[in-house]
Structure formats: C-alpha cells, structure tokens
Amino acid sequence: MASPRPLAPLAERIEELLAPGGPLPLVLAGDPVLRVGTARYEGQLDPALLARFVEALRRTMHAAPGVGLAAPQVGVELRIAVVEDPATVPEEVRQARGRVPQPFRVLVNPSYEPVGSARAAFFEGCLSVPGYQAVVARHAEVRLTGEDEHGRPLDEVLGGWPARIVQHETDHLDGMLYLDRAEPRSLAADPNVLRRWAQPTPAEAARALDFELP
Template sequence: MNQHHEAAVSEVYSPELIRSEVIRLVELHESGVLPPIVQLGHPVLRMAATPFTDQLEPELLRMLLDIMRMVMIDAPGVGLAAPQIGIPLRLAVLEDLYETDPEVAAAREREPLEYLEIINPHYVQLGDPMAAFYEGCLSFNGYQAVVERPAEIATTFTDANGIAHTRNFSGWQARIFQHETDHLDGTVYIDKALTRSLCANHEYPRWANPSIDEARTGLNF
C-alpha cells in the first residue's frame, strides 16, 4: 500500500471512528441483532487493517471479540476477521470443533482447533511442503475454490490480555490461520485461488471426495 492510500485509510478510519463503530455493533447486538458479514466489494475487505494498539479499552475489546465469535458460529464458519464485520483492526477469532468424517479429516489433515483469539497475527512458512484444497469465505458467499498454501507455519500473535504467543500450526489449522490473517492484509482467498477450480457450493461435493484429485482432472487445473 502506498503512502497516499495509507493516509486516506487513516483519515476514513480514525481511532475515534473505529471505536464508535465498535460501540454501534455492541449496541446492535444488545438489541438482539448480530452484525452482518460484509461481502466482497466492501472497501474494508481490500485495505490493510490497522494494528491493534489499545484503541479499545479492555471491556470494549472483550465485547467485540465475543460478538465476532457469535457471528462466526452463527454463519457457521471456522474463523472470522474483524474487517468482515466492518472493523479495520488486526483481530481475528478461530475455532474448528465441528464433527468431520474421519476420511475427510485425514485427507485435509484436519484436527480440532480450540477457540483462539489472535491480535496482530503474523505467520511465516516452515519448510517447503505445500497443501492444496478447497476454501470458502463468509465474505464471498456461495463459492469455493482451491488454494495452495504452506502446509506448516510459525505464528506470532497476542491475546486479549496483551500476552505474546508463538505457536506452530500445520494442516487445516494452518490453513485457517493463514486465511484469517490474510483478511487483515486486505487479501481474500480468491486472490490466491486456482480460479479454474472455482465452483458453486452445490457443486462442491462433486469435487471434494475427499481429495481434489478428480477436481484437478474434471476442471482442468
């Protein structure tokens, strides 16, 4: 992002505006309504989110993270980044405790991921292996596509208490962490996808059974 664009983003999303938007979402939730998930075309999905530097007091941060978790579960999804509800801060929540067919889990290296809050996350690839599989996105409803990503990553992030963490992830857990962290850089999975693999959700079961070998042949990617 160039300096001119950074200045424009800073002007549009000042700390005061971010805080007021979070308060608005909290009030919306208190009225019994979950915030909507913004869809591709909304500018917040295409800008680098602002690092979290205590723009929100602890109580307000806690409420925001709790709302994000509820939105993620309601969707349902396995991760949600703050920009997906219109808040351009480097925050995301992750959780994958859904029951999965053992054959599917093995093909995707999918292990349960306990609920995790990541603030100002960063990741780097470990080793050379890559893994390719279908991904969907709550901000790009109705479609899935294959994305090739590092199979194992080293990550750093802080939690809501300001405690720094380092943790390695592999398999499906690594994919979730990368997908959500990419959102904080203004990147959506379709930017990295093998576009010939793109399919509507109702066509997805045809190609993920449980590997993507038939998809590679049938869709020519």
Template sequence: MIYESGAAESPAAIRSLVLPILEEELVPIVQLGHPVLRRPAVPFDGQLDPEELKALTALMRRVMHHAPGVGLAAPQIGIPLRLAVLEDAYAPDPEAAEVRERTPLDFFTIINPRYEPLDGRTAAFYEGCLSFEGYQGVVERHHSVRLDYDDELGNVQQRTFSGWPARIVQHETDHLNGVVYVDKVMTRSLTSNAEYIRWAAPEIDEARRVLGF
C-alpha cells in the same frame, strides 16, 4: 456504512464503528466488494479498552458460529482492526479429516498476527469464505506455519500449526492484510456451492482432472 480509508482508521473512528454494535447479538458479514476487505487493517494499539475488546471478540465469535464458520476477521464485520477469532469444533468425516489433517482448533483470538512458513511443503484443498458466499475454490497454502500474535490480554504469543489449522490461520491473517482467498485461488477450480458436491471428496485429484487446473 461507507468505509473511507484514513478517516475510518483513526482511533476515534474505530470506536465509533465498534461501540454501537457491542450490544448486538449478531451483525452482518460484509461481502467481497466492500473496501474494508481490500485494505490492510490497522494494528490494534489500545483503541478499545479491555471490556470493549472482550465484548467485540464475543460478538465476532457469535457471528462466526451463526454463519457458520471456523474463523472471522474484524474487517469482515466492517471493523478495520488487526483482530480475528478462530475455532474449529466440527467433526468432519474421518477420511476427510485424515487427508486434510483437520484436527480440532480450540477458540482463540489473534491480535496483530503474522505468520511464516516452517518449511517448503504446501497443501492444496478447496476452501470457502464467509465474505464470498456461495463459492468454493482450491488454494495452495503452506502446510505448516509459525504464528506470532498478541492475545486478548496483551500477551505476546507464538504457536505453530500444521494441516487444516494452519490453513485457517493463514486465511484469517490474510484478511487482515486486505487479501481474500480468491486472490490466491486456482481460478479454474472455482465452483458454486451447488456444484461443489461433485468435488467434495477429501482429495482434489478428480476436480483437477475434470476442471483442468
């Protein structure tokens, strides 16, 4: 599939991308370099009917679980819509969970989201991306955010998030703006998954000291 800006963003073109995949169990996650990851997604405005939207979010959830990951934006499967699914049901090491403020995040869908920081606090930790396989990097993000979005039923929602859930919210919403985490990463922190085992401690102090970021 070749993505062309404009043509691929019309309602008819979006339906032509979505409808053929709705019966699939899984679809590939596109990787960094695919242009759909680098253009702001178009707002969802009824391009799909409720049953089609439900099927698309169910497919995205399956792809997210299979990866596995804790969030997936529609552009990551080649669909330029402002839509993402999020869920964090993992049971991390208790020490890491405490340091990173990682708490369970029940499954939910965000449509046309936008976030705002709640205060000036930030937190810096390693994170990865399903569209940039094989690497991790430290990103400094807002500690707490307010998220405004529509749910899959079209209801306007507003929620606040802190700690690791706030990081997931920011990461996925950024995808819908054409931003990948490597745009915000502390470059010298980038590490392959094979090397990441060295820096997998809850804190990043040792990695910061040794890698010089």
C-alpha cells in the same frame, strides 16, 4: 450535494455496531474495507469494549457458521481475528486434510511465515464470498506469531487445517481474499462442490476441471 459523513472514532463505531446485539452483519466482497488492510491493535479499545467485540465476533462466526472471522469482515479495520473449529468431519477427511479440533481463540496482530517448502491444496470458502469455493494451495506448516486478547504472546507452529485457517484469516487482515490465491479454474458453486467434489482431496476436481495441484 452534501459532503460524505466522516467516519466516527473507532470505539464509537464499534459501540454502534454492537448496539443491536446478536450476530454482526457480514461485509461481502466488493466492500473496500476488505481490501485496505488493518491497523495494528495497540489498545484502541478499552478492555471491556474489546471483550464485547471479541464475543460479538465469536457469535457471528458461530451463526454464519464458519471456523474463522476477521475484524474487516464486520467492517472494522483492526488486526484482530477469531478462530474455532470443532472439526466434525469424517475420519478420511480428517486424515487427508489434517483437520483436528481447534478451541476458540483470539488472534491479535497475527502474522505467519512458512515452515519448510511443502504446500497443500484444498477447496476453501469464505463468509465474505458466499456461495462459492475454490482450490487454494497454501503452506502446509506455518509459524504463527502475535498475541491473544490479553496481550500474551503467541509463537507456535501449526500444520494441516489449523495452518490453513490462520493463513486465511491473517490474509484478511492484509486486505487479501482467498480468491487472490485460488486456482481460477477450480472455482465452483457450493452445490457443485457438494455434489461433485466432496472427496477428501481435490485430485478428481483437478483432473476434471484441468488445473494443477502442487
């Protein structure tokens, strides 16, 4: 039996990934790349290739559609993610979830730490786990640190939905899926979330499905 083909160098693999053009194929749950964690970005890609990779992440996120995408979700083990949220939601949802528009941005080597002890729980989904959502209790506020794609430092406090997005995408870079933090009894297929649990908060779902909220 032939030996497994060794992985090509990172830059070569990314060039091959980008070659077809258009949105990149998404990696789904069960692929080890989503579980092994990522390497810090330390200039492994030349600036032009990094810019092309970031643009491909942006296009892929928009096409999905989603509000965040981490490099492992397209098979690349680098500590890079992109986020953007137009937050086109009803006012009552915006108020309950703290969901406000977020411009497109690139997170390089991001990390977060909680600010205070408050937690917030809402239904959450993932492009790598299509078809389902579950309630996840996360820190209500976090301090985000890292860099942008130009090496400029990031250090800011985020709350509401922007804090949730940062936690979700940074978790991807640590080999975690949202299901690792989710309330198991809340797991629901997308049609049921839309039909039964579309309220601004998951309080009704918690009562009906018998799980606790923070």
